[in-house]
Amino acid sequence: MDTVWRMDAPEALRGELDRFFTDERLVALASAAERVTIPPGAGRCHVQLVTQVSEEVDDQSHVHVDTFHPTHKVWLYLTDVEPDDGTLTYYPRSHRLSVAGLSGVYRDSIHPVAEASRRVPPREIARRGLDPRHFTARANTMVMADTSGYHARRQGRPGGSRLALHMEFRPDPFIRDEPMVLDHPTAVSDEPSPRSNDPTVWRDRVRR
Numbered sequence: 001m002d003t004v005w006r007m008d009a010p011e012a013l014r015g016e017l018d019r020f021f022t023d024e025r026l027v028a029l030a031s032a033a034e035r036v037t038i039p040p041g042a043g044r045c046h047v048q049l050v051t052q053v054s055e056e057v058d059d060q061s062h063v064h065v066d067t068f069h070p071t072h073k074v075w076l077y078l079t080d081v082e083p084d085d086g087t088l089t090y091y092p093r094s095h096r097l098s099v100a101g102l103s104g105v106y107r108d109s110i111h112p113v114a115e116a117s118r119r120v121p122p123r124e125i126a127r128r129g130l131d132p133r134h135f136t137a138r139a140n141t142m143v144m145a146d147t148s149g150y151h152a153r154r155q156g157r158p159g160g161s162r163l164a165l166h167m168e169f170r171p172d173p174f175i176r177d178e179p180m181v182l183d184h185p186t187a188v189s190d191e192p193s194p195r196s197n198d199p200t201v202w203r204d205r206v207r208r
Helices: 011-021 024-034 099-110 122-128
Strands: 002-005 044-051 072-077 088-090 133-135 142-146 151-153 161-169
Touching: 011 044, 011 161, 024 072, 024 142, 024 161, 088 142, 099 122
Parallel strands: none
Antiparallel strands: 002 044, 044 161, 072 142, 072 161, 088 133, 088 151
């Protein structure tokens, strides 16, 4: 997988990304999904090219959850996405609280695993009676998903690929009345973030 983070992109490309990343319609959708006010430019944005280069198992093809609380990701597909291209797999209703899901979160909290995100065992999915949905899409399709629900990247075939703008919105689950930290936009402020004493952490301003 090749990824170009917005903060590392050339200035001309960042300007193009910002046209989408700070679009008021996207901001409104993200704010409604998270149930908090998300300022334009908050979260993280990157250009993502996923290519299946061999028959090896993609580690993201294992069903997982990103974190224990509601959090959203957005993909704007720039190319058509077919089953061989590593489509998004999602289990509808898996984002809802359940005894099986909470038991899994608790189990992994006391027995930490190496993966950054919790892998969901088949027995947990079966216990909840959930079935997957695979999202093929045409270019210029936007998909938003709550990635506290069960999801994965479907195992593609060698040569399959997908190109997308990828955004993440993850407010602090414990401090809901503070704004999200902004990505590094073209106009960078010298004002330190009030939530950090580290002088290398900045609160950035999006050019209006």
